Amino acid sequence: MTLDSPHVSIRDVAFSYGRLRALAGVNLEVRAGEVVALLGPNGAGKSTLTHVMLGLLAPQAGQVRLFGTRPQDAVARGQVGVMLQDTGLMRYVSVRELVGLVAAQYGRADRTEDILRDAGLADLGPRRIGRLSGGQRQRVKFALAIAGDPELLFLDEPTAALDVQSRHAFWQDILERAGRGRTIVFATHYIEEAEAYANRIIVLQEGRVVADGPARQIMTRVSDVTLRFSKREAREEELARLPGIVRVQGSPAEEGHWELVTADQDATLDALYGTGPSGVRGLEISRTSLEDVLLALTKETGH
Ligand SMILES: Nc1ncnc2c1ncn2[C@@H]1O[C@H](COP(=O)(O)OP(=O)(O)OP(=O)(O)O)[C@@H](O)[C@H]1O
Structure with a gap:
């Protein structure tokens, strides 16, 4: 690991679920402070790529590095925060208890109130997780992802189910993090959010990168x-x-x-x-x- 290692480096990565090829020769590098949107139709490979980047799925070919090391090591060092689509949450604890517990694992128990505020949960601390709405639960997942103030954040469809105000607050928080050199990689189907908040867009199609660059550059590919x-x-x-x-x-x-x-x-x-x-x-x-x-x-x- 060197100081200027890319936060994410993926070389010639291929991944198949049995005979189904989900990623076919993916190459990309993401550097500090980049906000990267992964776009592509259903089944294009966005979630698979996110899981491979986190070390949750081992690619059959190619190499994945986070901060120049194995993804599992970067995760173990607390450098990575993650918000996945299908993670469950404990139902019978309060929002503050759950977020405080995770913050404590990062040695940041004293920052619990700040984390709750940043995730738009300031008023929901005492509420039981099981009693939250879908959008509120989504904000709890975000709170858990940022609990350790990670250098690299992976977010899979982070604003799904969020109302307009929560979305706005969420993106302000993300931009503030990027301004501090944090790196954000998010998958989304909201093209306008990718255009507005990502400084780089990667388009996946059938497990391949078919476009990679700032929104404006991608748009010049069709100049009609x-x-x-x-x-x-x-x-x-x-x-x-x-x-x-x-x-x-x-x-x-x-x-x-x-x-x-x-x-x-x-x-x-x-x-x-x-x-x-x-x-x-x-x-x-x-x-x-x-x-x-x-x-x-x-x-x-x-x-
Ligand atoms: N656990 C699994 N077992 C078998 N095939 C899978 C599994 N997960 C995903 N796939 C397949 O791999 C391909 C890529 O799926 P993936 O979930 O990565 O796409 P995605 O771009 O995230 O889609 P979406 O926009 O619908 O979330 C799809 O063809 C999908 O059916």
Whole structure:
């Protein structure tokens, strides 16, 4: 282990459940302070990858290192916090007792109230776990993940079941941790959260990494833009000849209403407007969303 070891390093990792190949040659490195979102359709391998990163599943091929050492050793040193989808919680203890117990294992019993506050549980300390709502239980799982103030946090769908306020508070806490050099890897189906809070997005599809980079970089992979406008005297053939055009659609419901998909917005608009009056009215430009890009990247298997 060296000071500048990546927090996570995965090389050529393959994992199969019997004959079902869940991860096929995954490579990635995550460094201190990164907030990484794992995206991908159901069954893409996000949870399997998370389990492999934690040392809970041993890959049949390849190597996994956390802080330059075996995942189990990093976990034993208290460097890793984790929130998995299907962990159960003791039902008959109070929120404060459970969080305090885990905090004590990290030598942080005196920080129990801070942990409860950070997880949005300040008012729920005396409540029995068995009496909590789904979103409240989710916050307890988060409290347990952060109890040791770990350098590396793995969160599997952390905001599932959280209401709007809790989500907001959760992300503020995550950003504050990242600002202190903590590393966060989370799997999610909320694309807008990945776009807003992750500085890197990794897209998995059938156990392979099909995209890896900042949201903006991933979005440039599909650079098409849609232009919508009205133009009375236009003909379809004429619009199709504009530079950059990928596709032209007229609106059958509204004559003279057009939708152009272009790969070169500037060239298309220059030609459309030309030098004189264009007759174009009500122009709307919409960029491809990250959701469109993900659908394009993961559509091959029709999930
Ligand atoms: N315990 C298991 N035994 C057998 N196959 C499994 C097991 N867990 C997962 N799989 C299979 O491995 C593949 C990857 O599953 P995984 O749970 O990692 O996907 P995921 O991306 O986390 O999906 P989701 O978005 O639905 O949580 C799927 O085809 C799944 O059916």
